[in-house]
Amino acid sequence: MKKQSNLSRLLQIAGNHKYLTRASWVLSAVSALIALVPYYYIWLVMKEVLETAPAFSRARNLPHNGWMAVLFAVIAVLVYIAGLMCSHLGAFRIATNLRIQAMEHIVKLPLGLAERIGSGKLRKIVNESSAATETYLAHQLPDRAGAIATPCGLLVLLFVFDWRLGLLSLAPVLLGFLIMMTMTGSRMQQKMKEYQNALDDMSNEAVEYVRGIPVVKTFGQTIFSFKKFKGSIDRYKTWVIAYTKELRTPMMLYTAAINGVFAFLIAGGLLLTQKGVTPEFLLNLIFYIIITPIISVALTKIMFQSENAMIVDDALQRIGSVLNLDPLKETDHPQHPENGSVELQNVSFSYDGEKDVLKGVSLSIPAGRTVALVGPSGGGKTTLANLISRFFDPQSGVVKIGGVDVRSIPKEELMDTVAFVFQNSRLIKASILENVRMGKPDATREEILAALQNAQCDDIIEKLPNGVDTVIGTKGVYLSGGEQQRIAIARVMLKNAPVLILDEATAFADPDNETRVQAALSNLSRGKTVIMIAHRLSTVVGVDKIYVVKDGQIAESGSSRELLAQGGLFSRMWQNYQTSVRWKVAKEVQ
Numbered sequence: 160m161k162k163q164s165n166l167s168r169l170l171q172i173a174g175n176h177k178y179l180t181r182a183s184w185v186l187s188a189v190s191a192l193i194a195l196v197p198y199y200y201i202w203l204v205m206k207e208v209l210e211t212a213p214a215f216s217r218a219r220n221l222p223h224n225g226w227m228a229v230l231f232a233v234i235a236v237l238v239y240i241a242g243l244m245c246s247h248l249g250a251f252r253i254a255t256n257l258r259i260q261a262m263e264h265i266v267k268l269p270l271g272l273a274e275r276i277g278s279g280k281l282r283k284i285v286n287e288s289s290a291a292t293e294t295y296l297a298h299q300l301p302d303r304a305g306a307i308a309t310p311c312g313l314l315v316l317l318f319v320f321d322w323r324l325g326l327l328s329l330a331p332v333l334l335g336f337l338i339m340m341t342m343t344g345s346r347m348q349q350k351m352k353e354y355q356n357a358l359d360d361m362s363n364e365a366v367e368y369v370r371g372i373p374v375v376k377t378f379g380q381t382i383f384s385f386k387k388f389k390g391s392i393d394r395y396k397t398w399v400i401a402y403t404k405e406l407r408t409p410m411m412l413y414t415a416a417i418n419g420v421f422a423f424l425i426a427g428g429l430l431l432t433q434k435g436v437t438p439e440f441l442l443n444l445i446f447y448i449i450i451t452p453i454i455s456v457a458l459t460k461i462m463f464q465s466e467n468a469m470i471v472d473d474a475l476q477r478i479g480s481v482l483n484l485d486p487l488k489e490t491d492h493p494q495h496p497e498n499g500s501v502e503l504q505n506v507s508f509s510y511d512g513e514k515d516v517l518k519g520v521s522l523s524i525p526a527g528r529t530v531a532l533v534g535p536s537g538g539g540k541t542t543l544a545n546l547i548s549r550f551f552d553p554q555s556g557v558v559k560i561g562g563v564d565v566r567s568i569p570k571e572e573l574m575d576t577v578a579f580v581f582q583n584s585r586l587i588k589a590s591i592l593e594n595v596r597m598g599k600p601d602a603t604r605e606e607i608l609a610a611l612q613n614a615q616c617d618d619i620i621e622k623l624p625n626g627v628d629t630v631i632g633t634k635g636v637y638l639s640g641g642e643q644q645r646i647a648i649a650r651v652m653l654k655n656a657p658v659l660i661l662d663e664a665t666a667f668a669d670p671d672n673e674t675r676v677q678a679a680l681s682n683l684s685r686g687k688t689v690i691m692i693a694h695r696l697s698t699v700v701g702v703d704k705i706y707v708v709k710d711g712q713i714a715e716s717g718s719s720r721e722l723l724a725q726g727g728l729f730s731r732m733w734q735n736y737q738t739s740v741r742w743k744v745a746k747e748v749q
């Protein structure tokens with residue numbers, strides 16, 4: 160992506176506010192030119208002082224010229240402030256639009272894809288990339304306009320007074336400019352990208368390391384887990400040192416050239432004055448020595464601009480990588496499911512486009528029935544359940560709810576049709592009431608209280624200081640896994656979706672909570688089509704049908720009685736399970 164196209168893309172995102180951004184460049188350039196005018200008055204002051212010395216009383220124009228210098232300096236600052244106001248308004252609008260655009264796109268992505276990339280990473284890309292454009296547009300671009308205008312204005316000023324000295328002051332500037340070009344080429348752009356990647360890697364590893372501390376401590380793996388984190392720091396260090404070394408010589412030459420203008424002037428001055436010095440030449444020489452440092456300031460600004468432009472380029476590419484992800488296709492001919500039946504017809508699915516995780520799976524669940532998916536770990540149970548609510552679309556085959564292809568059901572309606580109870584259901588930092596209300600935003604307080612009661616939450620609410628209005632996560636208000644799960648069940652109850660997917664719903668419940676969670680689940684499941692992903696075989700005994708999923712296929716299906724009689728995989732899993740239960744009981748008796 161070219162820098163120019165980045166800028167036009169950003170301006171496109173700005174909509175009508177692009178005029179503000181453009182105005183900011185003009186104002187900043189005008190301000191930079193006005194800021195040169197005081198130097199002209201300073202020259203007049205110096206000239207008058209030299210001409211009238213030592214009888215300064217003859218210097219009548221000194222106060223006037225001095226005040227004019229101040230006046231133009233103030234005007235320059237005011238115009239610059241006006242420019243910054245425009246640039247900030249434009250930049251905020253662009254960053255906001257960019258965030259909205261990205262968020263609107265993320266909402267349209269398959270849920271599974273967003274989950275796979277990671278909400279943290281998505282948030283980081285959207286926030287940091289839009290923030291990078293904000294700084295670029297609000298400060299860096301107007302500064303660049305000013306930094307470009309300054310040398311142009313100076314050029315005029317330099318040649319007006321003494322063209323020979325003007326040329327002398329330009330020589331190092333040209334040299335500096337050439338060195339600068341070598342530091343901002345496409346190779347450096349690539350390096351900047353590597354720098355960003357190394358930085359990203361390091362921060363990801365840091366987060367992983369901190370997240371994993373409890374597990375690491377439990378298993379005494381401190382050295383191993385730190386090794387990964389340290390590896391990313393080492394890679395970053397190696398990269399930064401190599402990058403810095405590469406820049407060392409050009410940067411040194413650039414700084415020397417750009418800050419050594421006065422050396423050129425003095426050397427040139429000596430050459431030009433071999434035949435004698437005129438007061439006017441001396442005046443110009445002193446004036447040039449005073450004014451030329453502005454060039455180095457302007458050029459240094461331009462140089463850092465190229466670095467900033469590279470950062471924005473990278474930011475836009477990152478946000479582009481999100482915007483380019485294929486959204487879930489919305490149907491043009493919406494259809495509505497007739498009931499809560501679920502059907503998979505010859506469904507195959509692969510996460511990476513190579514290995515099929517599901518291979519031609521077919522099953523049919525009549526409305527209101529409860530089925531269980533069991534099988535070895537990694538067999539594809541969760542993937543199968545996720546396809547029902549379009550976490551992803553299968554590469555081949557059809558998933559139907561109520562006789563309708565899920566791709567033909569409007570997204571909102573599909574969300575209302577299928578509900579999940581996950582292993583560790585997430586609650587947000589809000590009151591219990593608000594947490595449950597998420598299941599049905601227009602629910603009345605009475606409806607929420609009824610759902611909480613149905614989900615066996617009475618004992619939780621009784622012990623909380625403000626009952627249902629207690630905010631979870633505030634000081635001293637913590638709920639156990641089983642308690643959180645019951646609140647989450649109340650939320651799903653309120654949603655009242657005809658199809659329910661229970662993913663290991665009771666795996667984390669402690670024994671005291673388990674009976675209540677089970678009761679809450681059986682209230683929740685009443686009259687619904689339930690697909691239960693089960694590990695503990697005790698929970699699947701009473702279901703209408705069991706599907707044994709192995710290697711992405713349905714290996715067996717039937718009632719527990721039928722499957723046990725078959726003496727296949729399920730019956731072996733059952734025997735293992737029984738042995739483990741007996742072993743547990745024996746241990747407890749001991």
Ligand SMILES: Nc1ncnc2c1ncn2[C@@H]1O[C@H](COP(=O)(O)OP(=O)(O)OP(=O)(O)O)[C@@H](O)[C@H]1O
Pocket residue numbers: 275510511516534535536537538539540541542543
């Ligand atoms: N988001 C993902 N991206 C890539 N591969 C995945 C993803 N999720 C699961 N897989 C792979 O797909 C296969 C099936 O996984 P799935 O989670 O569906 O199995 P499962 O039967 O539910 O396993 P478990 O009982 O351990 O939860 C596994 O090989 C797994 O590594």
